Amino acid sequence: xxxxxxxxxxxxxxxxxxxxxxxxxxxxxxxxxxxxxxxxxxxxxxxxxxxxxxxxxxxxxxxxxxxxxxxxxxxxxxxxxxxxxxxxxxxxxxxxxxxxxxxxxxxxxxxxx
Amino acid sequence: xxxxxxxxxxxxxxxxxxxxxxxxxxxxxxxxxxxxxxxxxxxxxxxxxxxxxxxxxxxxxxxxxxxxxxxxxxxxxxxxxxxxxxxxxxxxxxxxxxxxxxxxxxxxxxxxx
Numbered sequence: 001x002x003x004x005x006x007x008x009x010x011x012x013x014x015x016x017x018x019x020x021x022x023x024x025x026x027x028x029x030x031x032x033x034x035x036x037x038x039x040x041x042x043x044x045x046x047x048x049x050x051x052x053x054x055x056x057x058x059x060x061x062x063x064x065x066x067x068x069x070x071x072x073x074x075x076x077x078x079x080x081x082x083x084x085x086x087x088x089x090x091x092x093x094x095x096x097x098x099x100x101x102x103x104x105x106x107x108x109x110x111x112x113x
Numbered sequence: 114x115x116x117x118x119x120x121x122x123x124x125x126x127x128x129x130x131x132x133x134x135x136x137x138x139x140x141x142x143x144x145x146x147x148x149x150x151x152x153x154x155x156x157x158x159x160x161x162x163x164x165x166x167x168x169x170x171x172x173x174x175x176x177x178x179x180x181x182x183x184x185x186x187x188x189x190x191x192x193x194x195x196x197x198x199x200x201x202x203x204x205x206x207x208x209x210x211x212x213x214x215x216x217x218x219x220x221x222x223x224x225x226x
Contacts, residue, residue: 006155032212032213034214036217042219043204043217043218043219043220044156044204044206044217045217046214046216049214090155090156094211094212094213095212096212099144099161099168099211099212100158100161100168100169101146101158101161101206101208101215102158103148103155103156103157103158104155105154105155106155106156
């Protein structure tokens with residue numbers, strides 16, 4: 001069955017540290033890839049998306065992600081995190097054969113000043 | 114352009130009662146997704162609908178749960194004879210077409226007492 005894996009369940013960083021959150025999916029066909037963020041008590045918001053073209057995608061708030069097709073990965077990165085980045089981050093995939101949007105289990109990021 | 118509207122935001126039901134969760138998609142969006150979020154478990158896909166059609170309900174329990182997206186009006190997620198284990202946050206998302214970015218509502222937090 002198709003699935004999305006986020007291996008880091010809980011990440012704790014100090015401000016200014018660099019961030020990389022892993023995301024892998026299991027599907028051999030064409031996919032669209034997304035990262036969403038959920039700040040405490042709020043709904044999910046889109047950080048960035050990849051449909052085609054340049055595999056390095058830049059999103060809002062200084063986030064970026066790189067699609068590596070050979071590794072079925074779409075890792076999220078930020079060079080220097082801020083306290084306000086404390087949130088839960090979800091990777092998601094839409095499969096072209098089903099159009100279903102599937103999410104990973106999420107990674108909780110805590111940034112300490 | 115109003116975002117995805119979910120109501121109620123909070124819903125308390127006694128065991129055995131029915132819960133009705135409503136989702137009004139963004140204007141022009143004909144695709145609706147429902148997800149359930151439990152603490153530490155991320156977002157679980159429940160059902161994917163287009164106007165008047167259920168496209169994929171593979172994530173929805175066979176008993177007690179149903180969803181619809183009529184030609185006119187909001188999408189409804191109905192849970193009959195609620196049990197304590199149904200307590201969760203239920204999120205709705207809409208998109209203008211298949212395999213594209215989905216926009217999320219604020220969610221309905223269901224508490225079964």
